[in-house]
Amino acid sequence: MTPLTSCLLLSALLFVIGLAGALIRRNAIVVLIGIELMLNAANLNFIAFWRYGPNSEALTGMMFVIFSIAVAAAEAAVGLALIISLYRHIKTANIDEVVSMSG
Amino acid sequence: MLFTIFAILTLAGAVAAISLRNLVHSVLALTLAFAGLAAVYLLLGAQFIGLAQILVYIGAVAILIVFAILLIREAEPASPSMVVSSWVGSVVAVLVIFGTMAWAIERSAITQRATGSQAEASMQQIGNALMLRFALPLEIIGLLLTAALIGAVTIALREKGEGR
């Protein structure tokens, strides 16, 4: 297994773990944690391709990760603000109970 | 060798983060996953990214999540089930996605022809790239962060007439 393959496999595993967390768990915060994990998996992919791919001196992958980390921070802030707001309205962070628009 | 250790650490942290019942525990496991990932970045020669990962994810995002958990007072949810009602379908979907990705990685030609160039990014290069070639994205990210900051404050602010 080449180093790139192992990096990509780790990233894929991380992604599906995050996806599973986002899809399966009922708590909104765990869903957010899952999303963070998925973003991190994507970051790992960028770094791996920057490191083992061609044109590494252009730093494109690295820059992508820097911006992605910034976006992830913003996303976490807004996401948590949404969860807190949601909790304040319906007193729960359980996404199964947020059904007021499902008819 | 080191890569394997850090990969296992990361995956263990990630699995614990989404499977533990206690939310604070799962955030602490998440920081473990972040730290493992930062170590992997350092191993791959991305020093700046690895340290930024620790600074932003452990120092800011994890703390933010923890604060949110404490604010909504649901560290240990009382509900008997941790999973959504439609979890079977989700598991199948997740497995299918992983299968597809693993298959793609295994079969892809790009992994075979990876050059493995040893070029490391110095801080000088990163700074130059950020200030010259990527100056516009940097500005936009700054704008985005400001917008997110204001947005988050606006959303989380107590609405009028909602006082306790």
Added chain:
Amino acid sequence: MILAPPNTAAETADQIFVILRDWIVRHVPGGLQPIFSDLISVVAILAVFASLFAITTVLERKGLGRIQNRYGPNRVGPFGLLQPLADGIKALTKENIVPLAADQTVYVLAPVVLVVAAFSMYAVLPIGRNMALTNLDAGVLFFFAASSVMELSVFMAGWSSRNKYSLLGAMRAIAQMISYEVPLILASVTVIMAAGSLSTVTIVEKQAGYTGILPHWFILTPWGFAGFVLFMIATIAESNRSPFDLPEGESEIIAGYFTEYSGFKFALFFLGEYIGLFAMSGLGITLFLGGWGAPLSFLTWVPSYIWFFAKLLTLIAVFIWLRGTLPRLRMDQLMNFAWKFMLPMALINLVTVGVWEFLPHGVLRWLVCSVMVVVPYVLLGRGLMQGWKVERRVYKFAE
């Protein structure tokens, strides 16, 4: 790294520890040499700063005592100098209590995380010429990454104790640390801009020259002075020391996040807090006070590490002095100070550095930059003090 043999006696004295380490390392089989070299440095750092912690505790208590018209500890050993030993024995022999309701794993892990994070900051601190453990390209970033982990350990301690005071203390501490981390990093960014490097070793080298007898330290510029003051205020707040000691305000929330800790774990918290303070002060010295450089050009023969520790002890003395002088702030005052004074000042300071770098050398840039620092200070200070009524307090029932 193996260096060329030194030429003069002064140089030998300067490099004595490096020479000693290399001499020991030479007696180790080849493959283990790099690991062994690092190991010796790590052990030396641990020993030196742990004993500095011990000395500081007794100096602090004696200094505070003198400020408050009393002797400090003077019973154990000559002048009470063996007091830390007695304290250590006491801490080690005390019962190790873990509250029944506490989250055992997290509770035990929290002090360990704190101490590890605090000590890891020293990895990039140049405490003498050729005496930095590693010369990371992103040294300052590493430093702040390590210090941000300390916040996590504070939360772990506060949450796992299952005590409302612990939790309140942890919330306060984290809110305070996050608020003051912003001006702390912004104040450091000024130096990073001026030096053009994130490596601590390079930053020290950039301040090595002399004009006349005065050194090229960054503190001797308008923006550097402002940055240094901001940095130090933020450092005090980051390490939860008086007057920013709300998280552990004894009169309000017992001891904050380590209320439930006793014996050795409490000692670890204490150690971690002081080690963090020393590390932050060390970074302040590195960034603004020329690191291990001599303060005057004719004093360069004194070994570099002596200068570093002299500066560190001076800063510690100032911390003790401040602790003996200032009362604790209120939470709203704390937050107002961080966001309405420190942050704008740090941002203005950032602009000042840019102006300083662009203007030609001479009186003009001194004048412009001084004005750019002083005017916002006066205006922001006035804004901060708006609504204050400073008048003589009238005691209703006394007299």
Added chain:
Amino acid sequence: MLGEGIAKGLVETARNFFGSYFIKDRLTTVQYPEERLPQAEAARNFPFLVYDGDDWLAGLRCVSCQICEKECPPKCIYIEKSKDKKPDAIGKPQFYPTVFNIDVSVCMSCQICVEVCPFEAIKMDNDFELSTDDRFCGLLWDRHRLALPNSHYQKIHPTDAAVSDAILAEDKAKVDAKAKAAVENKASAATPSVAHVDPGGSSTQ
């Protein structure tokens, strides 16, 4: 301006710090076991039993009337009355305490025993170093341990002691006068030879 008050405060504490090495007023601590402040005359901590003369047992003023035992708010005094009598400070035959115990750990230094004692027999001592490592016997003081000579009382509380001595002297004078009158009455009533045998004679005067 912002920081002015901080600077003023810093100057003050710095003056305190350096002044403590030179100026006595800036370092007011007394190093207790080695140095002691003189105690105020009114200082009191724990009662003691006054005795006159040299023999503590014979000279005890206490007549075991047990008023102090009854009045003591925390009930820390325990007295057993004697079966026989002996002459007290002013020469009257009185009971004396065979047991007189005070529990140090219970006593609250209220001085009520002193206030109620009609015989000037119990007074307050100013010794405050009563701690001991023997928490049973060491804290229950018996009459021997409680007994202190009048000279000690005169030394620690001279003013109060003078008052107390005056009262006793007055009482004694009264008793003596009464005895003299009794003797004279007897002398006038009975044969004069009896007066020489009477033990209550005014030998001191």
